[in-house]
Amino acid sequence: MDVALEPLALEGVFPYFTFLSRFLLPILAGIVLLRCARSLLRESYEPEIWGYLSLPNASRIALYHWENLIGRAKSADVVLNYPTLSRSHLALIRDDNAEWTAYDLGSKAGVTVNGESLEGGIEVEKGDVLNLGGVEVVLLDLRPDELGAQSMARTKPGRWLKPSGIFFYLTLFQAVLAIQHSIANFDHFTLQIPLGFFALTAMMWAYFFLVRAMGRTGFEVEALAFLICSVSMSVIATSNPAELLRTAALIFAGIVFFFIICYILRDLNRAKQLRWPIAIVGLLFLAVGFALAEEIYGARRWIELFGITIQPSEFVKVAFIFAGAASLERLFARRNLFMFIAYSALCVGILALMNDFGSAAVFFATFLVIAFLRSGDWATISLALASLGIAGFLVLTVRPHVATRFATWGHVWDSPFGAGMQQVRTLSSTASGGLFGLGAGNGTFHRVFAADADMVFGVVAEELGLLVAIICIAAIVVLAIFAVRASATARSSFYVIAACAAVTMFLCQVILNVFGPLDIIPFTGITFPFLSRGGSSMLASWGLLAFIKATDNRQNASLAVRLDRYAVREAKSGRHSTRQSTYEEPLEVYEEDDDYESYDEAEEDYAEPLEDGVDPRYFEDDLWDTDDDREERR
């Protein structure tokens, strides 16, 4: 008797746990989101100084990037307001090996280096005299020990919030999901539910300790991805619990892919060399995919290899970004943009032929962003938009199912069981869930075909509530804002363009995936990054995340940025000898420079502790101490 009673008593508790979980999940997800957002958006983005230009009037101007534009224009990184200079006169570019190259950007007056006139690019050494239309400047770069001293003076991530805290809340979030799904599936229980969530948690912590061991301390970007992945696991636990371990394996594969892209990006030269090989492999992959793809429900988005369905369009995203990103010296060579335009046209064209208009739209939007970042030219953008209009018109006339999608848009309630069924069911489910949802595993919307991929917002809103669904969107938005902010201190425009392209893809996917099924815009089948069911999408999302990670220039924050161990070691052995000479000047320059609006945040941070025009942090005797030591003393 007692034995029989026990499970009954347990089951009596179930509704109470479900009730509780509905509030716990949005709170935990909200905490993770806010902590990541606060950390990403509040931490200071201190510029790194890579060298100085010594001017004729004996003042020095700091070089804050690897790529510096020198000229008369206000938008130049080093503004030299002499009438003989061209607006964009000279590009001064540093590479991974601390070697500087000067490029004459077609200036009127020309450039000479140590008296020899400059044709194309030439390597510049410390102390070399560059003559720009009669204005002589001298390049002074920083020695490794000076760089090391700077490195240690910069704030490390985790200053606002400890990353392990974020992972702790994520673990709780995953645990609540695992328990609630086990409850909801009590009658058809499968071990995959607890095991799948446990695998995710274990993976997350393994990632944390591994990356910490690699000397990196910033985790917010990945934590946001893990947050959405956890929600994705919840979606799979509802729609197909037998697939949970497979999903966990796919997330693992995604993280491996993330590591690989981070590794490539860590070395700018390597990344630049691999640009076209990767781009071409991607395009070939897409073309093969097009040839082999089977038509499923109107779109030839999938190919099947060895029993695994692959969506080639997802992988091409990474290749597309490699094709589009470029460092500064290339931005001035128009030919490269034409290559990229041709590449984009091929990608978008093949996707359109595959009837995958959602992906085609995402690629086109990304193309626009890359083209604008590279050229800054509104005319190009307008031209591209105009051609899109014509192409769109052709598509509407040639492809009847696309025209149907547009005709249904805004009229879904006229055919709630026909053309508008998916939207009507999404709206029904979203409204059913309210703010807190029906409880994980208690929804019904997942039974609709492809609900867990193309209409995943409805599944999340129904079960976990509108709050968690919106938190998923907000996580992507936070990543995007972070990418924009971080590009203020980026070393190379390659990273800026790549990160902006990656977040554009994320944002456009979110817009189409969320607002199509909600009937705000025409419906199209596309995945929500990290959230939608599908291995290709999961892998590609992690791949794109690496580009965002590569802009994270906070001190030793990012896996995709080289650790400056050597420089730090040098600085430690050199100690007091070099400090004064190196750090006195930049702060004065800093104060004088009015054209410094993009460094607001940094300015705030510098302004506070400034005494007699000197940042005490750079001069404290405990300069070499670790952050922890300083924290303790404070």
Place this chain on the structure above:
Amino acid sequence: MKKVKRRTYLILAPILAIFVFLTIFLFRLAADGETWATFPSNPNIFHGGHLAIGSIYDRNGVLLASAGEQGLEFNANAAIRRANFHVVGDGRGHIGTGALSAYAGALVGYNLITGVYAFGGGGNAIQLTIDAELNRVAYEALAGRRGAVVVMNYQTGEILVSVSAPSYDPANPPSFAPDDPAFEGVYINRVLSAAYVPGSIFKIVTAAASIDTFADAFTREYVCNGYVIIDGNRVTCMGNHGRISLERAMGVSCNPYFAQLAVDLGGNRLRQYTDRFGLLERHSLSGTLSTVPGNFVAGGPGSADLAWSGVGQSENLINPLGLVRFLGAIARGGTPVEPRLIANVSGGLPFSQRTRTGPAIMSARVADQLGTLLRETAIHYYSGSFPGLAVAGKTGTAEIDGQWPHAWFVGFLDDPDNPLAFVVLVEHGGGGLTVAGPVANTVLQAAVRS
């Protein structure tokens, strides 16, 4: 780098798009979320197209419908089921104005914050203001004829009786051909969703306009020769009344009197009064339900159209529930009470269940004199038809081209203990007093008894 950096602000455009789209969506959700959630294809609350949770009771706690996993369960009595068919709905969505459809949100306990979530299952119980037993009496009094009966407490706005015929037993839906005359308009709730030619009952409106407009309304006389010629058209009468004043004209329902009165009042003025009395408006009741508006054709000054409008013919239309609201306003001194159908909802108050009164639609003097006129009419001209009831009312026989006329009897009880306004309509029934009168009497006698 600074150049590229500045261009990155382009990323704010898609972020802005997300923000704008999300805001639009949230506004739509707030406005239409209940409609979305209670659409019958939502398996969270519907099983096989019918509601899976919630129950509906009448004012006395009689179960009308209860939704469960196994399906809908209706009242055990077939006569009750038939009589309350339109008020409750059939559970299959055929009756859009039935409580099962119209109050699905309240039945499942929908709200914006918790959606359709209910701790351990759930669903709400809705108590209607309807008296299911009185509905049965009214339905049976119609005796198979098509028509509508509505009775409202004019002090509280509670609708006690709302019957539309024909109907059928929702527990055993019959199969019938779409053009079967026995089921003509069976899915229409005639109380809410139909408007009829008013015929003579419109004379109440014309009389009210006259009392408010002319100081000599009660002494004003017109000549009836059994007909009157207006603008070359012959407006006929049931009798030849000679010189006649308002009181007698109301009693004998003299067409020439009201035709000439309408011409003297003028089409615009008559239209203004009809509008002010709320007979041309859509009225909403208890949340999502609303009536259809009426219609009034003013015609040109002195025209035959205007004359016919004054006696409720022409293309004039009137909705039964709008009419009951108007009659209630006469009974309670000029201020209408808004009709309502929901008495109570367990576990939440999605609709206001208080009595709401509208702004006065006529002065207390007009209401008083008009009420007295209708009471006198009933006493002197319909005596014996309503034993023991303080009826104030008016018959109507609305001529329809080439068919039997609609039979109307409308009015109220001038009785503080039984403040009831009523409308009885029998489609193509014949004479108002002989056909609609007895139905009204049967229902009112039962209502006063209970």
